Amino acid sequence: MWTRHHKSRIYGRLVVPVITACFMSYFIYHSIHGDYGLIASKNFEQHRQINERKLEKLVSERQALEKKVERLSDGSLMKDAVDEQARYALNLLRPDEIVIFDRNL
Template sequence: MWTRHHKPRFYGRLVVPAITACFMSYFVYHSIHGDYGLIAGERFEAHKELNERKLEKLVSERQAMEERVRMLSDGSLMKDALDEQARYALNLLRPDEIVIFDRNLQ
């Protein structure tokens, strides 16, 4: 009868923990640096805040434009607003006038 006696190997006990550590380090790395990781989430939040500020600016510009259109087309037609738009578009004025345009209104 053949019998084998093996010495207990120290490396045999480290195989499973080493493989586990490799898998865990892979997943931890990608949970931080991956496409959907923590750093990508921070970049997304910063981009979202920038776009929200742009949206607020565009909404306020749109409201200002809608107000100007409402003043021109509400039926009572404010003559000074119509006159201002015509002078600005045609670049005309009377000889005795000085016109100062505010770029924020256009």
């Protein structure tokens, strides 16, 4: 009766560890450099902080505008003053008006 004996090769023992190392390196690389990796989360955090500062600035501008509108709409101003403010803000005038520019303003 014939039996085959295989020599154990060193390559046979290394196949599973090499494949495992390849899979692990793939997942480690993508956990750092991938779309949801460490670098992407760092960039996201920076953009979030920039957007929070923009939001704070816009909120303060909005509050200033709301106060200005509240002062204009409380009835204490005359119609001429409101009309003047609107024309100045919108840069409009009537055809029969004359504009004099003052460089000191």
